Amino acid sequence: MMAKIWQSPNQPVVIACPLDRRTMSIYRGIYLNYPMLKSYYVYIMTNKYNTVLYTGVTNDLERRVFQHKTNAVKGFTSKYKCTKLVYYAETDDISVAITEEKRIKGGSREKKIALIESMNPDWNDLAGEWFDL
Numbered sequence: 001m002m003a004k005i006w007q008s009p010n011q012p013v014v015i016a017c018p019l020d021r022r023t024m025s026i027y028r029g030i031y032l033n034y035p036m037l038k039s040y041y042v043y044i045m046t047n048k049y050n051t052v053l054y055t056g057v058t059n060d061l062e063r064r065v066f067q068h069k070t071n072a073v074k075g076f077t078s079k080y081k082c083t084k085l086v087y088y089a090e091t092d093d094i095s096v097a098i099t100e101e102k103r104i105k106g107g108s109r110e111k112k113i114a115l116i117e118s119m120n121p122d123w124n125d126l127a128g129e130w131f132d133l
Helices: 061-069 092-105 111-117
Strands: 004-007 013-017 024-029 030-035 040-046 054-056 084-091
Touching: 040 061, 040 092, 040 111, 054 061, 054 092, 054 111, 061 084, 084 092, 084 111, 092 111
Parallel strands: none
Antiparallel strands: 004 013, 013 024, 024 030, 040 054, 040 084
């Protein structure tokens, strides 16, 4: 799993590591390591044939993926059966997460595929073992 690096204007570089839920900020050459207070996630869901891509943002990835997998919320993902989590990135800044979501949504399908394959080359369901469904 790779760390995601974001930088907002006038802010330190933030390296988000989803596995240990910690961030490391690099500010004026000083490394600061601290737990994330609030997490926001940008994620991509697909169907079992990998033909449909849905990009979203949430503050609770596990809950949101569960909603997609159980069709709890009617909409695009339930209509097109997008139940497989193939990409996600974490940040502690909601505005950064929303900007990243818009950037991904505005990109071509090829760019989305490249982003997914940079983290998950086999297109495995990253939430495949989270639930007993």
